[in-house]
Amino acid sequence: QVQLVESGGGLVQAGGSLRLSCAASGRTFSTAAMGWFRQAPGKEREFVAAISGSGKITTYGDSVKGRLTISRDNAKNTVYLQMNNLKPEDTAVYYCAANTRWSIITTNDGGYWGQGTQITVSS
Numbered sequence: 001q002v003q004l005v006e007s008g009g010g011l012v013q014a015g016g017s018l019r020l021s022c023a024a025s026g027r028t029f030s031t032a033a034m035g036w037f038r039q040a041p042g043k044e045r046e047f048v049a050a051i052s053g054s055g056k057i058t059t060y061g062d063s064v065k066g067r068l069t070i071s072r073d074n075a076k077n078t079v080y081l082q083m084n085n086l087k088p089e090d091t092a093v094y095y096c097a098a099n100t101r102w103s104i105i106t107t108n109d110g111g112y113w114g115q116g117t118q119i120t121v122s123s
Contacts, residue, residue, distance in 0.1 A: 003115060006022050006115065011122065020096075035099070093118050
């Protein structure tokens, strides 16, 4: 069983930055693929970024490439999402995700989810 707890959300002005953290429990964290998704009001959940267990492989959704950076610290069982140059369209609830299979982390089928943290970007 894996539990994921996000933190770091809040209100920020357009152009600003935030860093989200996701603390994970479970002995398999260092081998699990980790990811971030977001869901804006009235929209489907969207893949944002993912990182492999070793941290050597990352992938990003097209809408955030160049502005967001995912990283992890396996010693702290934590994954991060650094968000720069935020835009109003980045407003959403951001969810942390974990999956034992890298190949499906972009959908996280059968994986674990955090409870979400709200980010609001004002114009």
